[in-house]
Amino acid sequence: MLISFTKNTRPISLCKTLKSWGLFLLLLSASCINAASCDFDKLGNLARSRYGEEAYKSISELNQLVRQLKQASDIEKLTQINNFFNRKMRFVDDIELWNKVDYWATPLESIGVQGGDCEDFSIAKYIFLKVANVANDKLRLTYVRAVLYKQDIKTVRGHMVLSYYATPQSEPLILDNLIPNIMPASARTDLSPVFSFNDKGLWVGNSNASSSSQASLSRWRDVLARIKADGIE
Amino acid sequence: MSLIKQLWLAILLVLLLATGGSFVLSTLSSKNYLAQQLQIKNSDNATSIAVSMSQMPKDPTTIDLLLSAEFDSGHYRYIGLRDPNGKVISERVNANSQTKAPMWFVKLIPIKVQPGIADIQDGWKQYGSIKLESDANFVIDKLWHATLLIAIWALAIGVVSCYLSGQILKRILKPLKEVVQQAKAIGESRFITIKEPKTKEFRAVVVAMNSLSNRIKKTVNEEAIRLDALQFQTNFDQISGLMNHDYFAKNINGSIGRTEYFNEGNLIISRLINLAEIDQKLGFVETNVLIKRIGNILEQLCKNNTSFICGRLGGLDFAVFCKKPMDAYAFGNQIKSELEKINRMEHTLLTAQFLHVCSKVKKEDNAALLFDLIHQAFDTSTNNNENSLHVINQNLMADYQNNDRTKWLRLLTSALDYKRIRLEQYPVISQTGALLHYESPVRLQLMPDGKWFTAGEFISWATQLKLMNRLDELVLETAVNMLESGSQPIGLNISASAICNPHFLETTTNIIKNNQYLAHRLYFEVPEQGVFDHLVEFRNFCSQLKALGCKVGVEHVGFRIGRLGELHDMGLDYLKIDVSVIRDIDSNQANQALLRGLCMIAHSIGVMAIAEGVQTADELEVLKQIGVDGMTGAGVRM
Numbered sequence: 001m002l003i004s005f006t007k008n009t010r011p012i013s014l015c016k017t018l019k020s021w022g023l024f025l026l027l028l029s030a031s032c033i034n035a036a037s038c039d040f041d042k043l044g045n046l047a048r049s050r051y052g053e054e055a056y057k058s059i060s061e062l063n064q065l066v067r068q069l070k071q072a073s074d075i076e077k078l079t080q081i082n083n084f085f086n087r088k089m090r091f092v093d094d095i096e097l098w099n100k101v102d103y104w105a106t107p108l109e110s111i112g113v114q115g116g117d118c119e120d121f122s123i124a125k126y127i128f129l130k131v132a133n134v135a136n137d138k139l140r141l142t143y144v145r146a147v148l149y150k151q152d153i154k155t156v157r158g159h160m161v162l163s164y165y166a167t168p169q170s171e172p173l174i175l176d177n178l179i180p181n182i183m184p185a186s187a188r189t190d191l192s193p194v195f196s197f198n199d200k201g202l203w204v205g206n207s208n209a210s211s212s213s214q215a216s217l218s219r220w221r222d223v224l225a226r227i228k229a230d231g232i233e
Numbered sequence: 234m235s236l237i238k239q240l241w242l243a244i245l246l247v248l249l250l251a252t253g254g255s256f257v258l259s260t261l262s263s264k265n266y267l268a269q270q271l272q273i274k275n276s277d278n279a280t281s282i283a284v285s286m287s288q289m290p291k292d293p294t295t296i297d298l299l300l301s302a303e304f305d306s307g308h309y310r311y312i313g314l315r316d317p318n319g320k321v322i323s324e325r326v327n328a329n330s331q332t333k334a335p336m337w338f339v340k341l342i343p344i345k346v347q348p349g350i351a352d353i354q355d356g357w358k359q360y361g362s363i364k365l366e367s368d369a370n371f372v373i374d375k376l377w378h379a380t381l382l383i384a385i386w387a388l389a390i391g392v393v394s395c396y397l398s399g400q401i402l403k404r405i406l407k408p409l410k411e412v413v414q415q416a417k418a419i420g421e422s423r424f425i426t427i428k429e430p431k432t433k434e435f436r437a438v439v440v441a442m443n444s445l446s447n448r449i450k451k452t453v454n455e456e457a458i459r460l461d462a463l464q465f466q467t468n469f470d471q472i473s474g475l476m477n478h479d480y481f482a483k484n485i486n487g488s489i490g491r492t493e494y495f496n497e498g499n500l501i502i503s504r505l506i507n508l509a510e511i512d513q514k515l516g517f518v519e520t521n522v523l524i525k526r527i528g529n530i531l532e533q534l535c536k537n538n539t540s541f542i543c544g545r546l547g548g549l550d551f552a553v554f555c556k557k558p559m560d561a562y563a564f565g566n567q568i569k570s571e572l573e574k575i576n577r578m579e580h581t582l583l584t585a586q587f588l589h590v591c592s593k594v595k596k597e598d599n600a601a602l603l604f605d606l607i608h609q610a611f612d613t614s615t616n617n618n619e620n621s622l623h624v625i626n627q628n629l630m631a632d633y634q635n636n637d638r639t640k641w642l643r644l645l646t647s648a649l650d651y652k653r654i655r656l657e658q659y660p661v662i663s664q665t666g667a668l669l670h671y672e673s674p675v676r677l678q679l680m681p682d683g684k685w686f687t688a689g690e691f692i693s694w695a696t697q698l699k700l701m702n703r704l705d706e707l708v709l710e711t712a713v714n715m716l717e718s719g720s721q722p723i724g725l726n727i728s729a730s731a732i733c734n735p736h737f738l739e740t741t742t743n744i745i746k747n748n749q750y751l752a753h754r755l756y757f758e759v760p761e762q763g764v765f766d767h768l769v770e771f772r773n774f775c776s777q778l779k780a781l782g783c784k785v786g787v788e789h790v791g792f793r794i795g796r797l798g799e800l801h802d803m804g805l806d807y808l809k810i811d812v813s814v815i816r817d818i819d820s821n822q823a824n825q826a827l828l829r830g831l832c833m834i835a836h837s838i839g840v841m842a843i844a845e846g847v848q849t850a851d852e853l854e855v856l857k858q859i860g861v862d863g864m865t866g867a868g869v870r871m
Contacts, residue, residue, distance in 0.1 A: 168317025185357035
């Protein structure tokens with residue numbers, strides 16, 4: 001008697017479960033319109049198979065971090081993500097790391113090899129701040145002219161940082177790998193901005209990167225496509 | 234639907250799919266390519282404007298100028314500059330751009346391109362963002378032209394492909410036509426063979442049909458040769474090779490019995506009076522050789538003169554019968570001089586001595602009476618020791634000579650001119666008694682309101698006076714008229730000379746073509762002798778008339794049985810077996826066997842066997858049992 005009763009009720013509860021899950025998924029996708037989503041399982045597995053246990057651990061850490069930051073303020077997110085990548089990655093020139101003059105690595109690659117140059121840092125931070133629900137509109141990858149002092153000799157070189165605009169009019173905060181602390185732009189007299197961008201113009205509407213051939217991709221588009229392939233959208 | 238039509242449909246469908254498909258695909262892929270290029274242009278231009286603006290002083294004049302410079306010199310539909318809050322700082326819209334492509338095309342293949350967007354910096358601050366859309370109209374124009382061009386090419390290729398496929402199809406299917414024709418021919422019992430085509434499948438079919446035709450031909454040939462031997466055994470004298478007494482008598486009676494065609498003839502019996510002496514001196518074997526030579530001489534004579542038949546009536550007596558009117562003395566002397574040749578061939582001093590008795594043959598005569606009459610003449614003859622010729626009953630020729638040439642010409646011409654012509658109707662019936670057709674011998678009324686003359690009475694004069702062509706045409710016309718007014722099928726006798734006359738054939742086919750719907754009720758029959766003497770002409774005659782839908786048959790079959798196999802591929806409709814085979818069939822076992830064989834040959838080449846000159850009910854009964862398909866003669870009534 002009891003068994004048959006259970007049998008009878010089961011489909012109903014399953015149905016309810018499905019319904020509530022569907023609703024949840026719907027809400028989730030609605031709330032994430034502006035933010036990136038990351039399949040950490042896939043990313044972790046890729047990291048382990050390509051770069052080993054160390055990389056997998058880093059990804060798990062990152063996953064943990066992103067989950068912790070879910071309710072945090074933007075400033076907290078900026079600080080934590082900035083610190084995470086500045087800690088996990090060393091600055092290495094592309095030519096050394098990738099044997100190419102200029103190579104835009106994906107965050108997975110950067111974490112895997114535990115290094116990168118300025119744009120690899122900026123890209124990784126940009127991507128995971130988006131994963132951590134920071135609005136795309138507030139973030140810009142910015143080409144800057146940097147004045148450095150190497151053994152007290154002043155040199156000027158091209159550099160890339162990630163800028164955070166709390167409002168469109170506000171002065172940005174700069175996330176940089178040269179100076180690990182986040183500082184407002186006015187404090188960074190060593191940097192002068194040239195041009196900034198994010199992926200806004202690229203992925204509007206029909207973001208069909210796959211329909212255009214690889215050869216016709218710009219460097220930026222190319223890295224975004226590879227990031228997508230790694231499991232981050 | 235015919236195979237050719239189906240193949241055509243298939244080819245057209247494939248062509249349509251191929252050209253149409255490639256047309257649509259190439260248009261779509263050009264569209265995608267162009268849209269992609271446009272998309273790249275949008276974002277690249279937006280970025281480059283943004284890069285240059287970021288470096289520039291941000292006073293409104295400079296910004297405005299830069300936008301104008303870009304907008305006016307480039308292909309844009311829209312350029313807009315907005316501050317970070319989305320408020321328009323400056324914008325340009327091109328409202329004048331138009332496309333040459335028709336509206337439906339634009340709607341059918343819309344080019345959707347996202348605007349290019351890029352951010353502009355003012356130092357560390359955001360200055361705004363630039364949004365631009367390229368003018369898609371020039372792309373649409375390009376696409377429209379390309380589409381038109383592709384359409385024209387696709388059409389041209391389609392037309393050329395259709396033409397080529399047509400040619401190829403024709404080539405491939407050419408053998409098929411011949412194969413189908415052969416199959417049809419075999420269906421019509423014309424067992425023809427054709428050249429084997431190269432195509433494997435067609436070849437298999439043709440090989441099969443050819444072997445069928447060849448097998449039929451072989452069977453028929455073998456049977457014909459067997460029957461020929463059988464007939465020779467029963468109806469011919471084994472030593473001389475001439476007809477034996479009974480068979481010869483039957484033939485004479487048969488000729489006389491064709492009342493419409495027989496008017497008067499002659500019979501001569503030549504007796505080899507010193508046969509006993511020859512036999513004694515030369516011996517049995519040499520004597521037989523001599524008799525064979527005599528037979529050969531007479532056979533040769535009959536071959537050259539189709540109105541003659543010859544036979545050996547007994548040990549001593551050789552006979553020749555002429556079924557046409559002829560002067561008895563002239564006829565007798567002709568035979569006499571022919572037989573004298575034998576003495577020039579012999580080396581011995583011994584000469585063969587003949588006694589000849591010649592008699593005219595009238596309509597009411599019969600063979601037995603004639604033989605008696607002539608034998609009496611031999612018995613009463615006094616000079617038995619030299620080659621002499623006696624003529625009995627010779628008076629009638631004078632009647633003919635009285636009616637001289639001019640008189641006959643006048644009579645015949647007037648009969649033809651005024652169409653005093655009539656076709657008799659003698660029924661030919663099937664086993665079940667149904668009418669197959671009427672045998673229709675011609676009669677002419679030479680004098681207005683006078684006697685109706687049979688063909689036998691005027692045909693030799695018409696031939697001499699070269700009126701046969703006119704007569705033949707008139708006969709056909711009359712037959713057509715009768716058929717038009719609802720007559721049953723009519724059979725016409727066609728002479729050997731007519732089938733050899735191209736003019737006759739042309740006139741005949743023309744008349745029939747004008748009355749095509751009557752063709753299937755017109756039966757043409759040619760005597761066996763004429764058929765085999767002019768086989769090529771008969772084949773042509775047969776194929777032309779068969780093509781028009783007429784029926785063609787051979788009459789008086791029974792003398793050249795061994796050659797019947799040659800008729801296997803003509804598609805004949807019937808064979809009429811000569812009266813000499815049919816007469817007394819009820820009491821003649823040998824002829825029954827012969828007739829069975831003839832029926833078998835006829836049936837295996839899809840031809841009806843019809844018995845001629847049936848007289849008695851007993852004959853009718855036996856003929857039905859043997860399996861003859863049709864019967865005609867005095868004993869046949871509707």
